[in-house]
Each structure stands twice: as structure tokens, then as C-alpha cells.
Amino acid sequence: MTQALSLQAVSHCFDSAEALQDVSLQVAPGECVALLGPSGAGKSTLLALLDGRVRGWRGRAEVLGNRLPNDRAPERKTRLETGFIFQEFALVDRQSVYQNAINGRLGRMRLWPSLWGRYSAQDHLKTAIALEDTGLTELAQRRADQLSGGQRQRVAIARCLAQEPQLILADEPVSNLDPAHAERILELITNAAQNRGIAVVFSSHQPELSRRFAGRIVGLRAGAVLFDKPSAMVGNDDIRNLYHGTAPGDGLRVVG
Amino acid sequence: MSRILVWIALGLAVLWAAGNADIGLDKLPGAGPRLTEFLGRMMPPDFSVWPEVLTGLAETLRIAILGTLFAVVLSAGLAVLASETLVPSAIWRPVRALLAVIRSIPLILVAMLMVGAVGLGPLPGILAITFHATGMLAKFYAEAIDNVGAAPLAALESAGASRAQLLRWAIWPQMAPVVLRDTVFRFELNLRESLILGIVGAGGIGLYVQTYVRSFQYDKAATVTLAIIALVLLSEGLNAILQKRFS
Numbered sequence: 001m002t003q004a005l006s007l008q009a010v011s012h013c014f015d016s017a018e019a020l021q022d023v024s025l026q027v028a029p030g031e032c033v034a035l036l037g038p039s040g041a042g043k044s045t046l047l048a049l050l051d052g053r054v055r056g057w058r059g060r061a062e063v064l065g066n067r068l069p070n071d072r073a074p075e076r077k078t079r080l081e082t083g084f085i086f087q088e089f090a091l092v093d094r095q096s097v098y099q100n101a102i103n104g105r106l107g108r109m110r111l112w113p114s115l116w117g118r119y120s121a122q123d124h125l126k127t128a129i130a131l132e133d134t135g136l137t138e139l140a141q142r143r144a145d146q147l148s149g150g151q152r153q154r155v156a157i158a159r160c161l162a163q164e165p166q167l168i169l170a171d172e173p174v175s176n177l178d179p180a181h182a183e184r185i186l187e188l189i190t191n192a193a194q195n196r197g198i199a200v201v202f203s204s205h206q207p208e209l210s211r212r213f214a215g216r217i218v219g220l221r222a223g224a225v226l227f228d229k230p231s232a233m234v235g236n237d238d239i240r241n242l243y244h245g246t247a248p249g250d251g252l253r254v255v256g
Numbered sequence: 257m258s259r260i261l262v263w264i265a266l267g268l269a270v271l272w273a274a275g276n277a278d279i280g281l282d283k284l285p286g287a288g289p290r291l292t293e294f295l296g297r298m299m300p301p302d303f304s305v306w307p308e309v310l311t312g313l314a315e316t317l318r319i320a321i322l323g324t325l326f327a328v329v330l331s332a333g334l335a336v337l338a339s340e341t342l343v344p345s346a347i348w349r350p351v352r353a354l355l356a357v358i359r360s361i362p363l364i365l366v367a368m369l370m371v372g373a374v375g376l377g378p379l380p381g382i383l384a385i386t387f388h389a390t391g392m393l394a395k396f397y398a399e400a401i402d403n404v405g406a407a408p409l410a411a412l413e414s415a416g417a418s419r420a421q422l423l424r425w426a427i428w429p430q431m432a433p434v435v436l437r438d439t440v441f442r443f444e445l446n447l448r449e450s451l452i453l454g455i456v457g458a459g460g461i462g463l464y465v466q467t468y469v470r471s472f473q474y475d476k477a478a479t480v481t482l483a484i485i486a487l488v489l490l491s492e493g494l495n496a497i498l499q500k501r502f503s
Contacts, residue, residue: 051414052414053410053414073413076416076417076418077416079413079414079415079416080415080416082414083415084411084414084415086407086410086411088407089407090407090408090410090411091408091411092408092425092426092429092430093405093430094429094430094432094433095429103412103415103417103425103426104415106412106415106416106417106418106421106425107415107416107417108416109421111418111420111421114421114424114425115420115421115424156411159411159415160415163415163416
């Protein structure tokens with residue numbers, strides 16, 4: 001069975017600073033993995049890379065069985081199989097909740113009907129299901145800029161689900177939300193992924209939430225994997241080490 | 257210290273402006289009765305000229321509508337070239353400079369040049385409005401393009417949307433209200449400014465203003481003035497309603 005994603009010795013630097021150092025990682029279909037680490041650990045870079053938005057990295061990466069190119073954007077066909085949930089929601093403010101959600105269908109539509117907004121019955125059905133799953137059916141006609149933070153994040157999730165991805169990547173999906181909303185949103189993402197049998201990788205700097213919602217935790221520090229184990233086996237020492245210890249290969253390394 | 261210098265400079269500027277005998281401040285005491293007499297001759301307004309006034313207003317409105325339309329078309333193209341996000345600075349800098357030069361030429365001057373170029377009538381008025389309005393509208397449109405939020409774009413691109421789809425569903429929805437608001441605002445300005453174009457022979461109601469004032473028919477000039485006030489208030493009211501809808 002092909003892995004949902006597979007990284008082998010992936011490195012990347014911004015200017016001279018090393019953002020990712022020799023990262024290797026496998027995620028199986030249906031698995032739920034948390035990327036845990038302090039700010040600047042490389043979590044966002046890693047997720048953006050998996051989404052095909054980073055250029056010039058080294059190593060080998062496969063997402064859903066497709067080799068990821070490091071010098072250009074991936075094919076649209078493969079991009080739409082990976083759903084991405086942004087930290088800052090990334091909604092079109094003046095559009096309705098429904099329009100924002102159905103925007104997730106664009107990649108699956110032919111150009112001409114999509115420009116005129118002529119969606120198929122299938123597009124409407126998938127959007128309606130996504131809104132139902134995220135509890136937004138009542139708010140479908142509300143404009144996105146008239147929603148609370150938690151509701152906006154749910155719209156972003158609905159858009160991602162309407163896209164029918166085979167893998168969900170979520171970059172700090174709850175860091176802009178209060179604790180009560182944070183739990184509900186993570187539950188929503190992980191449940192939706194589980195029901196659809198697809199893998200989800202989310203990043204977080206909150207150990208408790210990661211342990212509760214992910215089956216496996218990958219600790220990132222200074223761009224390198226510090227540990228990679230099932231959530232139940234992540235101890236307080238691991239967490240302390242992750243946030244306060246020194247990372248392997250700390251300091252600048254000259255790379256030819 | 258520097259604040260005192262500013263005040264001294266301002267004081268000197270006012271003294272220089274006022275310290276010239278040619279202003280004829282001695283005429284000021286007699287101005288009150290003269291103004292009263294002048295206004296008295298406008299009363300009562302002679303409404304018998306309303307067919308001419310209506311024709312003039314209609315022509316002014318046509319000049320404003322067509323001038324705005326052509327300015328919108330030109331601005332759409334120029335805005336792309338003046339956008340910091342879409343083209344390199346080697347292109348948008350000179351284009352923005354050109355637009356600034358266009359804006360700095362007063363409309364009445366452009367109108368006089370156009371009358372010289374294409375003769376009397378509404379055509380030079382339309383050309384003048386088009387030219388003058390493009391300087392402002394293209395800059396506003398370019399700013400609307402540059403102010404589009406990047407995050408929704410990245411999100412839809414990540415979901416597999418093509419460039420044309422991004423333009424339609426991520427860029428346009430964000431800039432449409434700004435473009436509509438700017439266009440309506442510019443139309444109102446065009447209407448106000450085209451009212452005086454007739455004075456230099458570039459068509460519209462201005463011709464009647466000039467004719468009646470020059471021939472001392474102040475009662476007829478009063479009718480024209482009232483009609484202009486009504487039109488401007490009307491367009492301002494419409495603009496206010498539209499602005500509210502586009503917010």
C-alpha cells in the first residue's frame with residue numbers, strides 16, 4: 001500500500017538559515033499525525049512543502065504516491081488531492097459561507113462552467129455535506145466577514161472537505177482560537193478525516209491537544225525530527241526536551 | 257525652534273499675498289450692495305428657457321457617461337501596468353508617473369486643447385473627461401489590485417484552482433466593491449467637472465451659463481444655476497446610496 005506521504009532526507013534553507021534538516025517521515029493512509037514543536041521549528045515550512053508551495057528544497061518527497069517536484073508547482077491534478085487548512089483561515093471575506101465552501105470544488109471543475117459559477121449537482125452535494133459536517137448549514141448564506149473566529153475556521157474546513165482530498169494538512173489550525181473552540185475544531189478535523197478514511201497531518205505548539213487528537217506525534221526542533229512515536233508513548237521528558245533542550249545538529253551548518 | 261520658523265514663514269506668505277495694491281481691498285465695503293443688486297437681477301429666475309437648459313443638461317450627462325465609460329476601459333488596461341504586484345517596477349513606475357502627470361493637468365486646460373484639436377461640440381468634452389479621469393481611475397484600480405489579500409489566493413491555488421479561476425473567484429470578489437465605488441465616485445466628479453466644459457466650447461450646459469452671463473440675462477442664468485444645483489445634489493445623493501451598498 002502506498003504511503004499517504006513519504007519524506008526521505010528532506011532539507012531546506014531560507015537564505016543561510018536551515019529551516020528543515022534531513023527530515024524523513026512516513027504517514028500511512030488514515031493516520032492522524034501531529035507536528036509538535038516551538039515556533040520556528042519548521043512545522044509550517046514542512047507543511048507548505050508537502051502542499052507544493054516551497055521551491056529549492058533537497059531530498060525526496062512523495063505525496064499520495066506522486067513524486068513532489070522541487071523546482072515548480074505540482075500538477076493541478078495532484079494538488080487538489082491534498083487539502084490544506086490555513087492558520088489564518090484564508091477565506092474570501094465578501095463571499096458567503098456557501099460560496100467559500102464551494103470554492104473548494106474549483107479544481108475538479110471544467111474551466112468554462114467554473115467561471116460562470118455553473119456547479120454540477122455533485123458539486124452542490126459535496127458542498128452541502130461539508131457544511132453539514134462542520135455545522136454550518138444554518139449559516140450558509142451569511143457573509144464570511146460576519147462570522148466569529150471559530151466559525152471562520154469551520155468554513156475553511158468545509159472548503160477543504162468539499163475539495164474531497166485524500167490527505168489533509170492543517171497549519172496551526174487552532175492557534176487563533178480559544179481553548180474550548182480549539183478542541184472542537186481539532187475534533188472536527190480528525191473525525192472528518194477518520195470518517196473519510198484519509199490521513200491528516202496538523203501542526204501545533206500545544207502538547208496536550210496534540211496528544212489527545214493525534215495517534216502519533218512528530219517532535220520538530222530547529223528543523224530536525226527530535227522524536228517520532230505514538231502519542232501514548234510521548235512522555236513529559238520528550239516535551240521538555242522539545243521546548244527547552246538542545247536540538248541535534250544545533251547551530252549553523254555549512255551545506256555545499 | 258523649527259516650529260517658530262514655520263510660523264514666521266506662514267506669516268510672511270500671508271503678508272506677501274495681501275501686500276499688493278492690485279487686490280483693491282478698498283472695493284470691499286461697496287461689495288455688499290453690489291452683490292445684493294446682482295442677486296436681485298437674478299430674481300425671479302426666468303424659467304422660460306427650461307427646454308434649452310434641459311438640452312444642455314442632457315448633453316452634459318451624456319459627456320459624463322461616455323467620458324466615464326472610456327476612462328473605465330482605458331483604466332482597466334493601464335491599471336494592470338500600474339500594479340506593483342502584477343508587473344515589474346520597470347513598468348509600473350513609469351506608468352504611475354505618467355498617470356500623475358495626466359492628473360496634474362487641469363481639466364479645463366485639457367478641454368481647451370481638445371477643442372483646438374477636434375473643434376467645438378461634445379466630442380472634445382468627452383475626450384477631455386476621458387483623459388483627465390483616466391489619470392485618477394487607473395491609479396485607483398491599480399491600488400485595488402495591489403490590496404487584494406494574498407491568503408485566499410494561496411488557498412484556492414492549493415485546492416487546484418487555475419489562474420483564470422483565481423482571477424474570477426479570489427481576486428475579482430475582493431476588488432469588485434472597490435472598483436465599483438471608485439467608478440461611481442469618478443462619475444460624480446466627471447459630472448460636476450463637465451458642467452463647466454461648455455465655457456470653453458466643449459459641449460454641455462456650460463455654454464448656456466456663459467451665454468446668459470455674458471449677455472447680462474441674469475434671470476436666465478439663475479435658472480441654469482438652479483438646474484445645475486439640482487443635478488449635482490441628485491448625483492451626490494445617488495452616490496451616497498451606492499457607497500453604502502458597496503461597503
